[in-house]
Amino acid sequence: MAETTADVRRDIELTRNRISDTLSELENKMNVAQLVKENPWPALALALGAGVLLSGSSADVKSAAVTVAATKGASSRLGSVLDELVSQVVSSFHGVVEQRIEGLANDVKRAIGAPTDGRGTGSGFASSMGGAASGSSSMGGSTGGSDGATSIPRAD
Secondary structure (H helix, E strand, C coil): CCCCHHHHHHHHHHHHHHHHHHHHHHHHHCCHHHHHHHCHHHHHHHHHHHHHHHHCCCHHHHHHHHHHHHCCCCCHHHHHHHHHHHHHHHHHHHHHHHHHHHHHHHHHHHHHCCCCCCCCCCCCHHHHHHHHCCCCCCCCCCCCCCCCCCCCCCCC
């Protein structure tokens, strides 16, 4: 049975179309965002289960122990500078989160007509970043801003 070139070309085109359709189907099946949109409750249950499993695994304790063991040889000066830097980042982050929460709470209060305390503006991320940078600017001092943040002690 002899095939003509037209038959071979048609077979090749049909094969290409089947491969293209198969790839499209695979992409749709592997699109996690679309799967979550189509099945939000099972996705939430799966995320909750993964969180419970990870929280019981002590992976955070193990990784902290490995980090401490790996940095034992670092100089004490470098360690204190890094501790101060981490302390400043944490206190700045704390300030930003606190301001955002206060701003959102005041926005909700304004929306329902309740009196606000006037501390948060709720005007967005840029205004809350301005207040977060008001902590200590020197690397040698503590971060003792008005937000009550304290330095993180070093683990030796």
